[in-house]
């Protein structure tokens with residue numbers, strides 16, 4: 001699957017999700033994060049528990065944990081696609097904001113259907129799968145799309 005095709009699928013999916021106007025309580029919105037966002041030098045076990053993040057700012061997780069707390073949404077780091085799918089399929093999740101590479105996002109969008117997934121491609125300044133970064137603005141916009149933007153504490 002080419003990168004161009006992945007980007008087209010993600011854009012189309014996000015446009016469809018926006019038009020569906022899904023509304024959810026913050027506690028029903030899950031931000032799903034890949035473990036490659038976790039800085040490789042960090043000893044904290046954020047896959048087991050995101051609260052282990054010390055918010056040092058070396059990777060995107062510091063801002064994402066703050067966003068989780070500010071908005072009151074669910075958020076977790078997963079080790080792979082199977083774990084991501086298991087979590088997003090749980091009944092407490094009504095809407096998903098997923099950060100990942102294009103390939104994982106496209107697979108997740110199909111697998112999660114009809115659950116709405118706003119897909120946010122990660123940034124890869126050091127190449128794929130290593131110390132990747134999240135587009136915080138895009139993540140927050142997607143959370144606000146689902147929550148109506150009025151729930152921020």
Ligand code: SF4
Nearest residue numbers: 042053054056057059
């Ligand atoms: S922001 Fe959190 S997860 Fe990232 S390097 Fe710092 S302590 Fe580790």
